[in-house]
Amino acid sequence: MATRKKPSGYVGQALKRVEDPRLIQGLATYVDDIELPGMLHALILRSPHAHATIHAIHTEPARNAPGVVGVFTGADVNDACGLVPCASPMPDQQLPRHTVLAAGRVYFVGHPVAVVVAKNRYAARDALDLIEVDYDPLPVVTDPERALDKESPLTHPELGTNRAFTWTLANGNLEATFKKADRVIRQRMVHQRLTPMAIEPRGCVASWHPGEESLTLHTSTQIPHLIRTLLPGMIKVPENKIRIVAPEVGGGFGSKLNLYAEEALCSHLAMRLKAPVKWIESRRENAQATTHGRDQTGEYEIAVKKDGTLLAIKARTIADVGAYNQLLTPAIPTLTGLMLTGCYRCQAMRMEVTGVYTNKMSTDAYRGAGRPEATYTIERLMDMVADELGLDPVQVRLKNFPKPTDFPFETATGLTYDSGNYQRALKKAQSLSGWTKLLQQRTRARKEGRLFGVGLSTYVEICALGPSQMMAAGGWEWGCVRLEMSGKVTVITGATPHGQGQETSFAQITADRLGVAMEDVVVMRGDTAVAHYGRDTYGSRATVIGGTAILMCIDRIEAKARILAAHLLGTTPRNVQIKAGRFQAKGNARKALTWAELAAESYVAKNIPPDFEPGLEASAFFEPKNCTYPFGTHIVAVEVDRDTGEVRIVKYAAVDDCGPQINPLLVEGQVQGGIAHSLGQVLFERTVYDENGQLLTGEFMDYPLPRAGDIPPYLLDHTVTPSPSNPMGIKGVGEAGTIGATPAIANAVIDALSPLGIRHLDLPLTPERIWRAIRDHSHDESAATTVSAEDVRKGHVPIPAA
């Protein structure tokens, strides 16, 4: 709940958001709210086949339909639009040519084939139905493991292979370390494909200004700046004649961290037709053609001593790329490798990733982007280690944690974790959840034959991405702070929030540092004409990197203001004291200048020191030296219904540490939102393609999102372990909830099922999957085997006759 501002400042207060008044009154502008004179509407015809050659496209009837301005296919636009870029290809990567519309061949259901442009939406839709396409279906590649077999059909025949890339991360002497092990535990895990499903589908409005030969693209995106950098390579309009505007954006979660074919297409159409062109996708198109998340399948091995000491981890994974690479597709599994050892000391590790092309939509970043896979893997393995060795899952984790004094901590994967106190978060979470009581509840329940489970995850994650060395196009952030002539303050950030609340948190930071009222600070973002450069919002980076850039600006302005104040007060800059936004000569409180007075003087410029530049503004680029590593412990208790397989969450407790909190209300919102994504992933979400490459989860009816009734009451708390890598000591928190929650919930469910001899089940743990597993094990309670859902589905586990 919002609290009243304490007199001591804004930072640290749970303040109501500055963004909200326009949003709660329906006065904000999302891309579909934009209406420009002469604006046309575009709708896209997409392939119903997963893999086919296009024999012919019959567009004549559509072109003659009422209200239609044009109908275009690949032959008409592909040359002008260029190829959709991938910013992070692997050195050995084979890249297929990703044209904006299909070029004679379609590669996934939803692949754009043609576009209708008409005077209004309804006319466009009617015309779309009149287009006929002759397809010759081709064999479809859907299983990424079978796709590597010699006999497999090829997604891209011209590449000669379905192997997109390989990537290996290895440290330490893996072989020697494995030889020292008392036990090696092996487990295959499937990180299922997920659909981000932001509630606002994608869309854009492109306008061409013929007099200036410049383009404006309003688009529902997380990355206006990255688009401005990359779009020139496609449509050949120079960077300094392109303006990208991210208006209000209705959620992204990584799925709008991309330069999409449709954005280049709309831009081209606006230039070609000399009229603004709007394109808004349907939910079905969003499910088909907006980037998907996760989809790694791995064989994991963990080597341990019998006292629970973790020695080494080995991983071999297959990443299902889909048909094309989008902006960061190959980079996502590399983040899994970097975080594979989690919170633990480890002597050696090795992860090999093989990216595979299939006839599906591309995978790319989705809340956590590679790190949920890592945390899920290591936290499930730690539970298996405990189970295998007969040890307490809490003790096994504590045994392998670094001490708080070991930080900065060098991991076996080559990272340096900035700060951490995993023991403290774990202890606090145990206390918060009533750990001992939960274990007693479990004992009682098991005596009664009920399936009650307790699970935890101790997680760490890498965010505030990141030092430019590791980022495809720079990992810095840009900011600008300006005292206006009136004394009001304008802050401009190169970050691009879409719900994260930086209009509020940056105002808090700025108001505190300058000593002005928060109401006098306005934060602007999202328009490249205003925020000229930036690296946008993803990877939980905006407050850390963007916020630090703002602080740098304020330092510079303060230094300049000090000089002006000294001049006006008749003293030296060294002698000027700044207290709560007032500048005074040391010891002379009666003659003080406010920011407003200084600003007026500096712009009117009649009484400024010699060689003093008028104005009071500064801009800065902050280059981070390291990522930040938030961490925490989530503890979950569940009860599983034997008859239906349904999971009920009985308790959910989380302690998260993102360093000092600028606005606790916003932090809580991010954690709760993240946990909800995990709930979906663990209990019911999965993007499903059938063996013909048909997308079966194309609407909310088939792809269920968590609803209000699905969430348990949350017990949330936090610890504060500042990061040494930025002046505020803060860490990102936007993805931490999703990363920490998934394994905690999964571990609880598997714990509930463990008396039946079930050691592992892949996600999602749907009622059906659990019900089948219970059935299969009810006749064999002593056998401790590894069962994967794959096994159950394929009939490898015999279902006893009724």
Added chain:
Amino acid sequence: MMVNGVSHREEIEPRMLLIHFLRDHCRLTGTHVGCETSLCGACTVLMNGQAVKSCTLLAVQAEGAEITTIEGLARDGQLHPMQEGFWACHGLQCGYCTPGMILAGVQLLQRNPSPTREEIAHGLEGNLCRCTGYSHIIDAVEHAALKQKA
């Protein structure tokens, strides 16, 4: 039809959806489209006092009706208690589901002025949110309920 107290009279195609009439013809863009299967609830408005999903109503079905959209909730510059609740409790992040969620909340409290958290959660199952994880939304409705009782 009357929308937020203003009369709208127009000749339209029979197949025009109410959501499109409100957004494109009345220029009230506060109500949003999130899906085409009436599951997400972003399009929720009040029609003759009842919460409806305007994406699955034809505009002609609203002939003669009184419609309230999100833009019509505040009166004389004073926010509706539900809007205040969402603001106070951080019941929104990206804001896209929010207008529909707020109107569903308004309907919920009209029918049940003192709901439990479970009743609120159940009453909002027709509205999807991908940002907040719902807990703050439930707080918001509770906040509004208390405000309205006072």
